[in-house]
Amino acid sequence: MSAEKLQTCLWLVQRISASVLAVAVAVHLITIIAAVQGGLTAAEIIARVGGNGAWAAFYGVFVAAAAVHAPIGVRTVLQEMTPLPNFSVNALSALFGIGLLIMGLDAVSILYRLGGG
Amino acid sequence: MQGTLSVSIWRGGEAGSFQPYEVPRRDNQTVLDVVTYVQRKLDGSLSYRFACRVGMCGSCAMMVNGRPRWTCRTRVSRVASSGKLTIAPLRNLPVIKDLTVDMTDFFDKWAKAGGVFKPTATRAEDFAAIRPTDSKRRHADAGIECIGCGICYAACDVVAWKPGYLGPAALNRAWTLVNDARDGNGAARLRAVAGDDGCLACHSQQGCQEHCPKHLNPTAAIAGLKRAVAVAALKGRL
Numbered sequence: 001m002s003a004e005k006l007q008t009c010l011w012l013v014q015r016i017s018a019s020v021l022a023v024a025v026a027v028h029l030i031t032i033i034a035a036v037q038g039g040l041t042a043a044e045i046i047a048r049v050g051g052n053g054a055w056a057a058f059y060g061v062f063v064a065a066a067a068v069h070a071p072i073g074v075r076t077v078l079q080e081m082t083p084l085p086n087f088s089v090n091a092l093s094a095l096f097g098i099g100l101l102i103m104g105l106d107a108v109s110i111l112y113r114l115g116g117g
Numbered sequence: 118m119q120g121t122l123s124v125s126i127w128r129g130g131e132a133g134s135f136q137p138y139e140v141p142r143r144d145n146q147t148v149l150d151v152v153t154y155v156q157r158k159l160d161g162s163l164s165y166r167f168a169c170r171v172g173m174c175g176s177c178a179m180m181v182n183g184r185p186r187w188t189c190r191t192r193v194s195r196v197a198s199s200g201k202l203t204i205a206p207l208r209n210l211p212v213i214k215d216l217t218v219d220m221t222d223f224f225d226k227w228a229k230a231g232g233v234f235k236p237t238a239t240r241a242e243d244f245a246a247i248r249p250t251d252s253k254r255r256h257a258d259a260g261i262e263c264i265g266c267g268i269c270y271a272a273c274d275v276v277a278w279k280p281g282y283l284g285p286a287a288l289n290r291a292w293t294l295v296n297d298a299r300d301g302n303g304a305a306r307l308r309a310v311a312g313d314d315g316c317l318a319c320h321s322q323q324g325c326q327e328h329c330p331k332h333l334n335p336t337a338a339i340a341g342l343k344r345a346v347a348v349a350a351l352k353g354r355l
Contacts, residue, residue: 008350
């Protein structure tokens with residue numbers, strides 16, 4: 001794949017993941033506002049979304065979209081704001097994305113298991 | 118009109134400094150009139166560029182009170198209400214001396230962006246018949262009045278952050294050619310403007326549109342290129 005095509009694909013993927021995030025963030029915020037009645041506590045969150053396969057799938061998609069979207073933006077920031085060579089910029093961005101994915105999926109998995117799933 | 122203007126003008130190269138001058142106010146005085154007065158009456162060693170003086174050639178662009186402007190069509194009364202003017206060489210371009218900048222990168226990027234028209238017909242063939250109302254022709258018409266002054270390039274923060282970025286003027290030129298039915302270099306041009314240093318780097322801050330003295334909208338042209346590049350990538354044509 002040519003560099004131009006790869007960079008254009010990254011740009012497209014960032015926009016597609018942004019549209020997924022827009023829906024996911026809206027559902028997340030609306031759910032918090034609608035569901036939280038007695039204060040935002042870990043027990044209430046686990047009782048509501050823990051152990052639920054549908055919520056785990058939703059937050060799995062949320063994490064995946066964030067893990068794709070954010071590193072592409074970080075890559076642009078590093079290109080514009082630092083003198084780092086392209087190889088370092090790409091490697092740091094990829095590491096950041098992998099870190100987000102691992103931590104995010106780990107959190108979703110723990111939440112699912114704490115709820116008895 | 119009476120009184121004097123306090124004018125600070127950049128002198129020297131990249132490591133120069135501002136020097137103060139007092140210039141008499143005149144009716145309908147332009148910023149270029151002020152610079153010319155300084156050069157002819159106060160300091161003959163001042164270097165600056167101008168040619169047509171009527172907003173056609175695009176050679177007299179400078180930073181005026183921090184904003185890029187075409188100085189021949191910028192009236193002092195519009196930009197120096199406090200009686201003070203600060204005049205500097207265009208931003209984002211290497212300073213040669215005083216108010217003259219090296220435009221090499223700026224014009225090289227026009228070539229890199231595929232800014233050369235490649236005809237598909239020979240002179241033996243008849244004229245291409247293109248309706249002025251054709252949507253592609255209208256997109257091209259919206260951008261063809263560019264005079265290459267470099268003001269959009271100086272106004273662009275992405276150029277400041279990313280020196281390889283092709284910039285608004287070169288991309289605007291590419292968009293006019295993408296929409297020119299007579300041009301035969303479409304695929305190569307889209308490859309030239311795709312990627313990290315091309316249209317995808319634009320943040321749509323619209324500094325180019327805000328400052329363009331010809332009231333063109335390079336941001337819209339770049340948005341058009343982004344769509345064209347995305348479609349080409351999806352169809353496997355990049």
